Amino acid sequence: MPDEAAASPLPEGRFDGREAFDALLRNAFAAAAREGWKEMVFSDLDFADWPLGERATIEALQAWAASGRRLMLFAQRYDVLERGHARFVAWRRMWDHIIECRAAGKASGTEVPSAIWTPSWFVHRIDPERSRGVSGTEARARRELREAIEECWRNGRPAFPASTLGL
Known part of the structure; x- marks a missing residue:
């Protein structure tokens, strides 16, 4: 008998609060691995309160990562991610060939959406301060x-390199 929880569809509708947002993200990471999503876009001001450093998140992303997959990360800044999510930073280094990262330009004036986008499902945290939004x-x-993320992307610049080369 198949695991019904594993086959359940991702939630739709409004969510309210940090716990609900975290649960949506964890479900999305697991679904990406289970369903083999080809593309994901993560967008946030700095990813400070995303569960990207958790072992289960990295295991799900590891199971998802494969040839032909693509992850796009967009942020205002990556310093918080680099300091606070060591497991994700190490995973990002390993999978650099499928990950593209950009940061908002200093004079962009465009608000960076807090969201996960996939070709079939999304989470959009419309009020990041209170973790309220819709999926x-x-x-x-x-x-x-x-379209909102792509507008930011076009105005952004390459960022969060997998490694820093120095001479």
Whole structure:
């Protein structure tokens, strides 16, 4: 008998609070591995309160990572991620060939969305301070979120290198 929890669809609708947001992210990481999503976009001011340093997150991302996959990271800044999520930083180094990172330009003026986007599902934290937002599969909402992220991406610059080369 298949594991019903593993096969359950990702949640849709409004969420409120840090615990609900964290649960959505954890579910998304597990679903990415289970369903073999080809592309994911993570976008946030600095990823400070995302559960990216957790062992279970890295295990799910490791199971997801494969040839033909793509992860795009967009942030205002990466210093908090580098200091606070050592496991993720190490995983990012190993999978550099499927990960592209950009940062918002200093004069961008555009607010960085706090979101996960995939071709079939999204999480958008509309109020990051209170961890309130919406998740779902609705095509229009996914398209609008992707367009907002792409606008930031175009105005951004390469950032968060996997390694620092020095002479």
